[in-house]
Amino acid sequence: MTGPLLASLIALAAHSGEVDAPAVRAPAPDRTTQPAAGPERDVAQPPIRQFSFRGIKGYLVERPGLPLVQLELSWNVGGAGDAAGKEGMTSLCVDWLGEGSKRLDKNALENAKADLGARLGIGAGTEAASLSLAVVTTRLEPALALAAELLTEPGLRPADLERLRSQAKAAVVQARGNADGAAGRAWAAAFWGRSHPYGHVAEERTLDAVTAADCAGVHRQLAPEGAELLVVGDVTVEQLVPLLEKAFATWRGKAPARSRVGPPRGLKGAVFFVDIPGAEQSKVIVGHGGPSRDARDYAATTVMTQVFGQGLSSRLVQNLREKNGYTYGASASFGYRRSGSAFTAQSSIRTDATGKALREIHGELLGMTTTPPTDDELRRERDGGLRAFPARFATNAAVLRSVGELLSYRLPLDTWQRWPAELRAVDGAAAAKAVKDRLQPTQKVVVAGDRTKVLPELEALAKEGVFGKDGLVILDADGRPAK
Amino acid sequence: MMLALLPSALLVAGLSSTPNADPALPFATWKLKNGMQVILHEDHRVPLVAVDVWVHVGSGDEVPGKSGFAHLFEHMMFQGSEHVAEDRHFAVLREVGASTINGTTNFDRTNYFEVVPSNQLETALWLESDRVGTLLSHVNEESLKNQRDVVRNERRQRVDNVPYGTSRMALFAALYPEGHPFRYQVIGKHEDIEGASLQDVRAFFRTWYAPANVTLALAGDVDEATARALVDKWFGSLLSPPRPVKRPFPVVALAKNERLEVKDRFAKLVRLQWTWHGAAQYSADDPDLGVVGDALGAQGWGRLHRRLVVDEPLAQDVSAGPSGMNATGQFSVGVTLKPGVDPARVEAIVREELVRLLAEGPSADEVRRSVVDTETNLLFSLDDLLGRAEKLQSLNHYTGDAGGLSAYLARVRACTPESARAAARRWLAKPRVLVITVPEQAPPATPAPGPSGGAK
Numbered sequence: 001m002t003g004p005l006l007a008s009l010i011a012l013a014a015h016s017g018e019v020d021a022p023a024v025r026a027p028a029p030d031r032t033t034q035p036a037a038g039p040e041r042d043v044a045q046p047p048i049r050q051f052s053f054r055g056i057k058g059y060l061v062e063r064p065g066l067p068l069v070q071l072e073l074s075w076n077v078g079g080a081g082d083a084a085g086k087e088g089m090t091s092l093c094v095d096w097l098g099e100g101s102k103r104l105d106k107n108a109l110e111n112a113k114a115d116l117g118a119r120l121g122i123g124a125g126t127e128a129a130s131l132s133l134a135v136v137t138t139r140l141e142p143a144l145a146l147a148a149e150l151l152t153e154p155g156l157r158p159a160d161l162e163r164l165r166s167q168a169k170a171a172v173v174q175a176r177g178n179a180d181g182a183a184g185r186a187w188a189a190a191f192w193g194r195s196h197p198y199g200h201v202a203e204e205r206t207l208d209a210v211t212a213a214d215c216a217g218v219h220r221q222l223a224p225e226g227a228e229l230l231v232v233g234d235v236t237v238e239q240l241v242p243l244l245e246k247a248f249a250t251w252r253g254k255a256p257a258r259s260r261v262g263p264p265r266g267l268k269g270a271v272f273f274v275d276i277p278g279a280e281q282s283k284v285i286v287g288h289g290g291p292s293r294d295a296r297d298y299a300a301t302t303v304m305t306q307v308f309g310q311g312l313s314s315r316l317v318q319n320l321r322e323k324n325g326y327t328y329g330a331s332a333s334f335g336y337r338r339s340g341s342a343f344t345a346q347s348s349i350r351t352d353a354t355g356k357a358l359r360e361i362h363g364e365l366l367g368m369t370t371t372p373p374t375d376d377e378l379r380r381e382r383d384g385g386l387r388a389f390p391a392r393f394a395t396n397a398a399v400l401r402s403v404g405e406l407l408s409y410r411l412p413l414d415t416w417q418r419w420p421a422e423l424r425a426v427d428g429a430a431a432a433k434a435v436k437d438r439l440q441p442t443q444k445v446v447v448a449g450d451r452t453k454v455l456p457e458l459e460a461l462a463k464e465g466v467f468g469k470d471g472l473v474i475l476d477a478d479g480r481p482a483k
Numbered sequence: 484m485m486l487a488l489l490p491s492a493l494l495v496a497g498l499s500s501t502p503n504a505d506p507a508l509p510f511a512t513w514k515l516k517n518g519m520q521v522i523l524h525e526d527h528r529v530p531l532v533a534v535d536v537w538v539h540v541g542s543g544d545e546v547p548g549k550s551g552f553a554h555l556f557e558h559m560m561f562q563g564s565e566h567v568a569e570d571r572h573f574a575v576l577r578e579v580g581a582s583t584i585n586g587t588t589n590f591d592r593t594n595y596f597e598v599v600p601s602n603q604l605e606t607a608l609w610l611e612s613d614r615v616g617t618l619l620s621h622v623n624e625e626s627l628k629n630q631r632d633v634v635r636n637e638r639r640q641r642v643d644n645v646p647y648g649t650s651r652m653a654l655f656a657a658l659y660p661e662g663h664p665f666r667y668q669v670i671g672k673h674e675d676i677e678g679a680s681l682q683d684v685r686a687f688f689r690t691w692y693a694p695a696n697v698t699l700a701l702a703g704d705v706d707e708a709t710a711r712a713l714v715d716k717w718f719g720s721l722l723s724p725p726r727p728v729k730r731p732f733p734v735v736a737l738a739k740n741e742r743l744e745v746k747d748r749f750a751k752l753v754r755l756q757w758t759w760h761g762a763a764q765y766s767a768d769d770p771d772l773g774v775v776g777d778a779l780g781a782q783g784w785g786r787l788h789r790r791l792v793v794d795e796p797l798a799q800d801v802s803a804g805p806s807g808m809n810a811t812g813q814f815s816v817g818v819t820l821k822p823g824v825d826p827a828r829v830e831a832i833v834r835e836e837l838v839r840l841l842a843e844g845p846s847a848d849e850v851r852r853s854v855v856d857t858e859t860n861l862l863f864s865l866d867d868l869l870g871r872a873e874k875l876q877s878l879n880h881y882t883g884d885a886g887g888l889s890a891y892l893a894r895v896r897a898c899t900p901e902s903a904r905a906a907a908r909r910w911l912a913k914p915r916v917l918v919i920t921v922p923e924q925a926p927p928a929t930p931a932p933g934p935s936g937g938a939k
Binding site for chain 1: 506528529530531561565566570573574575577578579580581582583598600601602603604605606608609612613617628629631632633634635636637639640643644645646704716717720748749750751752781782783784789792793796799821822848851852855856858859862863865866867868922923924
């Protein structure tokens with residue numbers, strides 16, 4: 001390792017600040033054709049080392065270099081498990097753990113984190129709760145001790161819960177007021193259904209209903225046996241495990257296994273509308289259900305979706321942005337959950353173009369069937385994806401994402417090793433089949449925008465049955481049919 | 484004084500620590516005959532290269548009536564050039580495996596970047612040199628019209644249709660008088676964007692896109708001999724018009740405190756934001772103002788965060804700190820209120836804490852925490868190749884020395900309670916603008932507290 005370093009330091013000494021000109025001026029190159037690529041360097045997925053302690057399954061990707069370590073400790077505990085009438089409970093209760101320990105109140109804890117320069121947090125999403133830590137290697141040991149203290153000696157001061165509760169309630173108030181926030185809440189209700197584990201919509205009253213006893217129930221689940229720990233950075237297993245053993249020496253208990261989640265049970269309707277008076281753009285979400293992440297045609301589905309709606313060159317963006325100027329951006333993807341997925345195409349559309357843009361989105365979806373991904377498009381997305389492979393492991397954050405994905409969806413640890421071959425196999429027929437199997441002929445549409453300007457167009461779309469025959473439903477910003 | 488940031492024995496290819504434990508960014512730099520500057524940072528661990536082009540022009544170089552033009556122009560740079568057809572730039576990069584592709588415009592610089600597999604570096608240089616060299620052979624009315632629409636949509640998405648967007652526009656209008664190039668922010672006014680012509684595009688390109696006004700940074704898996712040969716091949720033959728002369732940004736001052744109330748259709752929580760004219764990025768007072776900002780607004784331990792979010796708690800969130808540009812900057816304190824909280828009460832608390840900070844300065848503990856935070860953020864930002872290219876470019880652009888990282892860190896570590904207090908007194912005792920954002924429609928009253936007692 002020191003050879004290249006010395007060489008680069010010498011280069012630095014020789015050239016820093018130098019202003020020189022090439023001895024021979026280069027002739028003008030041939031600009032008419034793209035230069036040929038050089039020889040490719042093979043890149044393998046970095047090895048994932050497995051370890052365990054106190055019933056926790058651990059995974060480590062060593063990345064020597066900058067003296068940094070990032071880790072994520074996760075449990076199968078999320079908002080999907082919130083009881084009816086207590087939506088927002090798990091997130092609020094898990095946040096509470098991050099507010100202090102028996103020894104350290106909120107202010108003392110924040111001082112301790114800042115003294116270590118430790119990015120230490122704990123929170124819950126829909127399907128998982130996690131503790132995350134990013135810290136300079138030399139301070140890993142005290143940072144781990146602090147993390148362990150939050151979990152094993154929680155502070156649980158009532159004032160902290162009340163503060164978090166009032167912040168969560170204020171966030172709800174804020175989210176209702178703009179097109180992005182309101183559309184997200186309406187989509188959860190319209191597509192998944194408010195009573196579905198993935199469709200929960202928190203409100204003031206559901207947050208008020210959460211008690212300290214509810215939180216004790218959530219906290220009991222954040223136990224070692226059944227938790228997973230992913231670590232990336234400048235540390236070896238031999239260095240890491242003793243630090244973990246020491247920090248978590250007194251930690252006991254069993255965390256829950258995964259629970260299965262059923263198919264969406266959203267509201268009846270084709271087009272759903274939320275009024276945001278004065279909105280200058282409408283947030284539109286067009287989508288339908290999809291396969292789970294471990295589906296066999298995942299590679300073909302991914303390539304096909306990229307052709308449709310990812311990046312400036314995709315059909316969706318070329319149409320809505322580059323051809324029609326309706327929007328600044330648009331994107332489409334399958335949003336995977338541990339059970340199933342939702343395909344969505346989303347954009348913020350200039351208010352007066354809302355109806356026209358929805359017709360274009362619908363037309364582009366139909367176009368995927370009549371004109372499946374072309375050879376040019378496949379080269380761009382498939383071959384580009386193959387060439388971009390090294391970027392999946394180029395930073396700590398990227399490794400955390402790539403390997404974290406395997407853990408989230410219970411995919412084999414050699415998934416990324418097999419990925420290039422799977423991607424290479426996506427030909428025109430496979431992409432066309434993915435279009436046929438995975439894009440559905442009818443979609444649900446959510447629009448949050450200015451009622452006076454947008455609603456007549458939506459009524460016309462619903463009447464024509466462009467997105468199916470289930471009609472137009474007006475929702476409030478909590479996803480309930482408006483009175 | 485500070486906790487040791489790095490183990491002294493750390494030595495890795497590409498990045499290294501110097502004996503006194505600073506992260507170092509080894510680089511080589513040279514100039515082409517046409518004046519274009521090149522900065523190279525080598526790291527061969529992963530076969531990727533970040534290609535990062537900085538053009539030393541930004542919205543601050545616009546003239547009155549042309550607000551938003553520098554950014555609209557940046558969009559036009561993605562619309563094709565003499566040998567790269569309309570909408571091909573992204574497609575080609577995507578096909579060769581680029582993992583990050585974008586461009587951004589600030590008040591004082593414009594950047595264009597992509598991270599590509601190292602064996603595809605030459606394609607990236609072909610694309611970048613073609614647009615820097617031959618944009619005008621391709622620009623046309625149709626694509627300009629389209630990008631005017633796109634940029635106006637971008638303005639809606641960033642300003643007109645989001646909470647607090649209108650307030651930010653009002654703040655800039657209060658800080659910078661009519662005719663000042665910062666007045667309408669980088670994004671500009673709708674009517675100016677709509678009025679941009681092909682003639683404007685041509686004139687802007689001819690004035691500002693001279694190779695002598697461009698710095699190219701490469702970071703990653705390419706050796707110096709190859710980099711020199713390839714850069715010279717693709718950029719060396721570009722014409723060399725003279726380097727444009729930048730007008731210095733007018734430095735303006737507020738004559739007295741300003742107080743604005745802005746009605747917002749989309750914000751549902753009242754927000755108070757105080758803004759002063761501040762120090763330029765990397766200028767002598769910038770690190771001290773960073774410490775002052777943290778002492779007030781750091782998440783978790785800043786005084787205002789602690790008092791308004793944690794202890795009382797009246798606020799949803801608090802932020803404070805400097806944002807520097809070339810030659811000038813801003814310092815802001817922002818507080819978003821919980822529903823139903825009296826703004827006058829929050830205003831009084833902020834005033835009290837400011838007075839105290841100006842009188843006593845931050846504590847030694849606060850200075851230390853702020854420095855540790857800056858050091859840690861810096862290390863994390865250097866984990867990716869584009870982050871390193873951007874750091875070298877930014878040091879080069881603002882300080883004239885791409886190798887200024889150690890000096891910068893030394894300056895940050897030299898901050899003391901007394902130096903921070905002095906900087907605070909120099910900048911924050913002056914007049915400022917207070918913008919109060921008020922929801923146009925009040926949110927519904929908070930429902931009655933639940934069984935656990937609800938909010939206090």
